[in-house]
Amino acid sequence: MATETTPMNLLTADVLLNNWQGHRRLTRKTIEAFPEDKLFQFSVGGMRPFAEMAWEFIRMAVPIVEGVSTGKWKEFEAEKPSSKNELLRLWDKQTTELNEKFPKIPTHRFNEVDKAFGKWEAPGLVTIQYAIDNEIHHRGQGYVYLRALGIEPPPFWERG
Amino acid sequence: MATETTPMNLLTADVLLNNWQGHRRLTRKTIEAFPEDKLFQFSVGGMRPFAEMAWEFIRMAVPIVEGVSTGKWKEFEAEKPSSKNELLRLWDKQTTELNEKFPKIPTHRFNEVDKAFGKWEAPGLVTIQYAIDNEIHHRGQGYVYLRALGIEPPPFWERG
Numbered sequence: 001m002a003t004e005t006t007p008m009n010l011l012t013a014d015v016l017l018n019n020w021q022g023h024r025r026l027t028r029k030t031i032e033a034f035p036e037d038k039l040f041q042f043s044v045g046g047m048r049p050f051a052e053m054a055w056e057f058i059r060m061a062v063p064i065v066e067g068v069s070t071g072k073w074k075e076f077e078a079e080k081p082s083s084k085n086e087l088l089r090l091w092d093k094q095t096t097e098l099n100e101k102f103p104k105i106p107t108h109r110f111n112e113v114d115k116a117f118g119k120w121e122a123p124g125l126v127t128i129q130y131a132i133d134n135e136i137h138h139r140g141q142g143y144v145y146l147r148a149l150g151i152e153p154p155p156f157w158e159r160g
Numbered sequence: 161m162a163t164e165t166t167p168m169n170l171l172t173a174d175v176l177l178n179n180w181q182g183h184r185r186l187t188r189k190t191i192e193a194f195p196e197d198k199l200f201q202f203s204v205g206g207m208r209p210f211a212e213m214a215w216e217f218i219r220m221a222v223p224i225v226e227g228v229s230t231g232k233w234k235e236f237e238a239e240k241p242s243s244k245n246e247l248l249r250l251w252d253k254q255t256t257e258l259n260e261k262f263p264k265i266p267t268h269r270f271n272e273v274d275k276a277f278g279k280w281e282a283p284g285l286v287t288i289q290y291a292i293d294n295e296i297h298h299r300g301q302g303y304v305y306l307r308a309l310g311i312e313p314p315p316f317w318e319r320g
Contacts, residue, residue: 130317
């Protein structure tokens, strides 16, 4: 039971990025599955429409990677998308940016505690995992919206 | 940029287990937030009630940890809970079992590819992360059910 006394390391930055991008591909398919008007207007139980959730993911992703990387926490600056195409265009731009910026995070920053956006104190890895978990959580809510609209969501296990 | 050429390790088994148990505490609060009848009967868009989703989490958690640990994949054996108390009792039993069994996973098994339950081929870490992600995904759906019932879900960021 070596793991009980000497914990071993399991994850590389590369595997973490691939896992995130797999989730992001699934989220992109979820955005695509919505009819344009429902994406921006439909919700259940007084919650936000799925476009608002996707906009939240966008405002978190690259700014968090930049913050973990550099220690500089800047709010995302872009006009809020008002069409599915604009939203997907921003999404794809971030896909490229994440692939460029994530591998440049200095290794020590994953374990270093920092105050994300001056508010949330956690090690870099925890802040990044929070962004991924938040996306999974709200995308699951988007699945309910799709089902309520009679639309089959993309299979959860497909990340290609 | 050392990470680009020599990927570093980020995660210990201990951190992964703590992250999972934090999510499981939040899922437990989500189960508790449902009125008993709604837990077993209410849903949106023709989906499963939240008790069915929680039962899925239970059937995955300990069997996956045992499978990754030993290479033996056994279906979960227990009577399906028919009350909130029974469900929470099973939940708490698994919390203890996970704390006992997770630290005994041999380190090499996290990276070794195996066929979970004879069906899903992946490294142990990926199979465990899938169980966690699946729980986050469906718990997010439970949040929509709660909102549709006019009930405030537990805060997503609270894992204590």
